[in-house]
Amino acid sequence: MQFEHLPATQILIPLIGAVFILASRKNIVIWATVSLLTLLTFINSILLYKQVSASGIISYAMGGWEPPIGIEYRIDSVNSILIVLVSFMALLVALYARKSIEVEIVAEKRPVFYAMYLLCLTGLLGILATGDAFNAFVFLEISSLSTYVMIAMGKDKRSLIASYQYLIMGTIGATFYVIGIGLIFIMTGSLNLNDISEQINNVSTIRPILASLAFITVGISLKLALFPLHSWLPNAYTYAPSVATAFLASTATKVAVYLLIRYFFDVYGYNIVFEDYWLSMLLIILSIAAMIGASLVAIFQNNIKKMFAYSSIAQMGYITLGVAIANHSGLVGSLVHIINHALIKGTIFMAIGCFVMKLNSTTIEDFAGIGKKMPLTMTAFTIASLSLIGIPGTVGFISKWYIITGAIEKGWWWLVISIALSSLLALVYVGRIIEIAWFQEPKIKENTIRLSHEMIGVTLIASITTLYFGLNTELTVDLAKIAADSLLSGISK
Amino acid sequence: MIIINQFIASYNYFIIIFLMIAGLYIVVARGNMIKKLIGLSVFQTSVYLLYISPGKIIGGTAPIINDNYTLYSNPLPHVLILTAIVVGIATLALGLSLTIRINEEFNTIEEDEIFNKEEL
Known part of the structure; x- marks a missing residue:
């Protein structure tokens, strides 16, 4: 079976859907439509993936304009997996969303929220x-603008400040990215990534290209919340509605990492980026600062959402560390960790959404004894938390294993120590919640809102997926190996 | 002399860099949320110029095929920047509406005062 227009429909389904769902006011109708649309997007992504794995890279000329003049959609072994991942997370979170949105968002804003959700998905897939x-x-701007709106819809009025701060930071990041592209465009006269990668070695002077590398790295790093540029993330994740947090934590930063990987390995090429070690070293230092610094901050948080927001920064540190190591194992570790962390954080924030709905609080002390009242959700949460630490047998272990292997292959033993230290810190903050939730007596009375079955069901499914990929590692690791091969194929050039 | 000539030959880049830094400085240095957005706009405008100015070829015309003209300017930067302007307007509009909502909720748009009141 061959569908010619799959790369276009992948983006168009949520984009067109976002406009049409505004026509309805009934929450259940909109929710069903959004679920159906994300399901279609997911099926589309699977078909696309099958097509790529069967017949290699797909180059799709948008609107019939041939690349490099026209816009090219290029699906290869790297982004086809991530498209499946983002579509899958969007499907899970959409199924989960109904009750949570009914509780957290006032009626007249719900259609807009769903529309923004689909637009954000459109942007990320794009x-x-x-x-x-x-x-x-x-x-990038489509996804960012819709993200700002979603964050601003949070119950707490501080969500407005969080959204505003993210808007300022995010726009600076995106503008840096455009400056970088502008410099490349001036030097090469092309905007097609594939075309740029061929012309970038023939430019008359290398300096503007290095400047563009700096601008693009900083711009994307803002979006992926690399350590000193992370200040927007904790508030954005904390005050956004639970659904938005679950979706953003599992997809938005991962897509930014993809863009960084694409520029480092495909556009600029290994030789320009990692030739002299200092960009690599800079990234490693910042990643370690994120892994240890953000984990330390997470330990001292009282707000559970903020704790896991800081944990996200730390986990992004692992991913950028794998990129900075820049050998095969390191990249495999990074790519696998992108997938794993999306599943883990998706599960954790969906579970937190359930707890917050029941307890009406995000303070960690209030979670005492929640394990006895909501055993299923807490089990899902515990499984995902253990993966976050990287206990052997869970997904988190595999990605860390590959990143450590990559570091050892390079002879950087001290990296192993910092990874282990960061995992220990994760054990401290995750352990604290698990201890409070399972072994302490309840302190506050939960409210009478009944959780819907699909909320608990989806959270459980997500946690089972993390378990499955932890035990059956071949699928994700093999895919990541193929992707890493294609990314590193340019080294010998 | 050479330095002055180079400066004059590429004066457009100096204007761009000046606007870029001025805009970014306003965003960082000001606590007033409206002023921050103005700075952000100036910053984005510098990027428009970065694209537009290299697209101009002296003596070049719009790319309309005509026997009288042989030298054409590249139209692509203008198209790109039209898109970027739209994105910039959307960002500015969203930022301003957020500021209105913040003013309703907190009765101020000074960041310092909000951070004094609220623990973020």
Whole structure:
């Protein structure tokens, strides 16, 4: 079976859906439509993945304009997996969303929230699918603008401040990215990523290219919340509605990492980026600072959402560390960790959404004894938390294993120590919640809102997925190995 | 002399860099949320110029095929920047509406005062 237009429909389904769902006011109708649309997107992504694995790279000329003049959608072994991942998380969170949104968002804003959710998905999928530098910027802004709106819809009025701060930071990041593309465009006259990668070695002077590398790295690092540029993330995740947090934590930063990987390994090429070690070293130092610093901050948080927001920064540190190590094992570790962390954080924030709905509180002390009242959700939460630490047998272990292998292959033994230290810190903050939730007596009375079955069901499914990929590692690791092979194929050039 | 000539030859880049830094400085240095957004706009505007100015070829015309003209300017930067302007307007509009909501909720748009009142 061959569908020619799969790369376009991948983006168009949520984009067009976002407009149409505004026509309805009934929460259940909108929710069913959004679930159906994300299901279609997911099926589309699976078909797309099958097509890529069967027949290799798909180059799709948007609107019939041939690349490099027209916009090219280029699906290969790297982004096809991530498209499946983002579509899958979008499907899970959409199924989960109904009751949570009914409780957290006032009736007249719900259709807009769902529309923003679909637009954000459109933007993220667009960044993944496109092979055009400027098109990626437009999709980056589509996803960012809809994210700001989703965050601002949080119950707490501080969500407005969080959204505003993210808007300022995010726009600076996106503008840095455009400056970088502008410099490349001036030097090469092309915006097609594939075309740029061929012309970038023929430019008359290398300095503007290095400047563009700096701008693009900083711009994307803002979006992926690399350590000193992470200040927008904790508040955004804390005050956003639970559904938005679950979706953003599992997809948005991962897509930004993809863009960084794409620029480092495909556009600029290994030789320019990692030739002299200092960009690599800089990334490693910042990653370690994120892994240890953010984990330390997480230990002292009283707000559970903020704790796991800081934990997200720490986990992004692992991913960028794997990228900075820049050998095969390191990249495999990074790619696997992108998948794993999406599943883990998705599960954790969906479970937190359930708890918060029942307890009406995000303070950790109030979670005492929640394990006895909500055993299923807490089990899902515990499984995901153990993966976060990286206990052998869970998904978190595999990605860390590959990153450590990559570090050892490079002879950087001290990295192993910092990874182990960061995992220990994760054990401290996760352990604290598990201890409070399972072994302490309840302190506050939960409210009478009944959780819907699909909320608990989806959270459990997500946690079972993390378990499955922890025990059956071949699927994710093999995919990541193929992707890493294709990314590193340019080294010998 | 060479330095002055180079400066004059690439004066557009100096204007761009000046606007870029000025805009970014306003965003960082000001606590007033409206002023921050103005700075952000200036910052984004510098990028428009970064794209537009290299697209101009002296003596070049719009790319309309005509026997009288042989030298054409590249139209692509203008198209890109039209898109970027739209994105910039959307960002500014969203930022301003957020500021209105913040003013309703907190009765101020000074960041310092909000951070004094609220624990973020």
